[in-house]
Amino acid sequence: MRTLPLIAALGLSILSPTAFAADAWNETLDKARGQTVYWNAWGGDERTNAFIAWAGEQVQARYGVSIRQVKLTDTAEAVTRVIAEKAAGKEDGGSVDLIWINGPNFLSMKEKGLLHGPFVAELPNARFLDLSPASAASVDFTVPVEGYESPWRLAKFVFNYDSERLAQPPKSMTVLLAWARQNPGRFTHPDVSNFMGATFLKQALIELAPDPAALQAPATDADFDAATAPLWAWYDELRPQLWRNGDTFPANESAQQQLLNDGEIDISMSFDPASAAAAIGEGRLPDSVRTYALDGGAIGNISFVAIPFNAANKEGAKVVANFLLEPDTQAHAQNIDVLGSFSVLDTRKLGDEEKALFTALPTSPALPRNEDLGRTLLEPHASWMTRLTEEWARRYTK
CATH class of the missing domain: 3.40.190.10 (Periplasmic binding protein-like II)
Incomplete structure (x- = not known):
């Protein structure tokens, strides 16, 4: 008789993997609080810079995480910095926490073992993505992402x-x-x-x-x-x-x-x-x-963010990556008065409340709806x- 509560407890833990995921994410949030994430991102567009500044205000207010944008003229600048740190034996405490990365640089970092991860499956908001093997969120210029970078904005022809x-x-x-x-x-x-x-x-x-x-x-x-x-x-x-x-x-x-x-x-x-x-x-x-x-x-061309292997503030970087996938964040980015950058989220995975965030956006007769853009x-x-x-x-x- 005394085995029943134990069996029940074991059964509950086996049937509730989300409980473990939630505990792990709460631990990430606790460690992230007070961290400053050095986000290395192309700095040539003022609307994008303003959006990153807004994101910094939001994650500070919500999670106690700060964002410091390191404005790049070329993503390779950040990659070179990480390569130099690895060559110098700097296995942790690196100067780059998050990179707005492109396909060729992602491939280079992945092949050289310069990326932290896989981490995307840890992000609660990854549930809103289409992560099937052939989706645009899973392949970056023919390179399988495999959880080593997280989407945040979409361009489409x-x-x-x-x-x-x-x-x-x-x-x-x-x-x-x-x-x-x-x-x-x-x-x-x-x-x-x-x-x-x-x-x-x-x-x-x-x-x-x-x-x-x-x-x-x-x-x-x-x-x-x-x-x-x-x-x-x-x-x-x-x-x-x-x-x-x-x-x-x-x-x-x-x-x-x-x-x-x-x-x-x-x-x-x-x-x-x-x-x-x-x-x-x-x-x-x-x-x-x-x-x-x-x-x-x-x-379609999805922009991703990645975390270097030796990032000093990995937890904060994950919090930022997860924030970028929040439906309200994605809707804010899609606002034509803000960034006009279409969402990377799979609309089939959004509930009515999340969909309403997008339908409430400022519109224009020339602005297509998400569903009008079709398959990526x-x-x-x-x-x-x-x-x-x-x-x-x-x-x-x-």
Whole structure:
């Protein structure tokens, strides 16, 4: 008889793993209190800097954790610092607690054993993420994240169009070609030497390639030729229909946007779903411009934060990473008056109260809803972009 309470107690502990997770997180919160997190982040955008300052105020008030932004011009600066500390034998007490990291630097740090983790599963707000193996929150430029970095903001490839001149925009690359034939000279893309022009090619490649999954592996000669053959056939037909017969291209996204504003073209493109709404507010685009993503999904680029292996304030860094995933934080970041950065959260995992945070945001006719952006497509391996731009230049420049 006396074994029953013991069995019951054991059964309760086995059936309640969340209790252990909650205890572990409470311990993290206790250790984090009073810590100052040195967040190394690109400092070239004032709205982002203001958001980080706001986040510092919030985590200080809620958790007793301070944020000190170390403004970078290049993420490699922070990576170099961590490498130097490891070479000097500084295994703890490091100067970098959190890094806004990008794919190549993440891969470098991961391969060199410079990252703390995996830690994402410890974050209570990770329950709002899609962490399935092929999701954009689980893969960073084809590198599996494996819990060593945490998402915090999303960029996504979209098109902007003037609804007064174009009632139904083309929602796929094949339909775009048909539309361009009927409307010669009304579409173009930035020069492929520019990131936005290269992204347009990558978006088309994902749709047209016989096996899009092959784009996640490094490009070989045979794979490249097979995957890109439909792309070049499509582009051969598209190019003569482009603005100025495809003989010249706007230098970048801003130049293409100016063509849209001037009425020379009907469609432009961006990697920021809020960019058109912001431009309308600033008088740089007409009120009739609208934003959309392609029906088959759009390339997405998630920004992550990572914790170095020797961070002095690992607990505080985890608290900040978890705070960045709070639905109210994500909604604040998505506010077009704040950052206009779309949420990394999976809307299917949000309750009614969390969804209401987003529906209550300031809106604009040009601002798409989260659900309008569709599926997030993974970036191809970096080698594909290099080969694409080189092959495009070989084929189409004199």
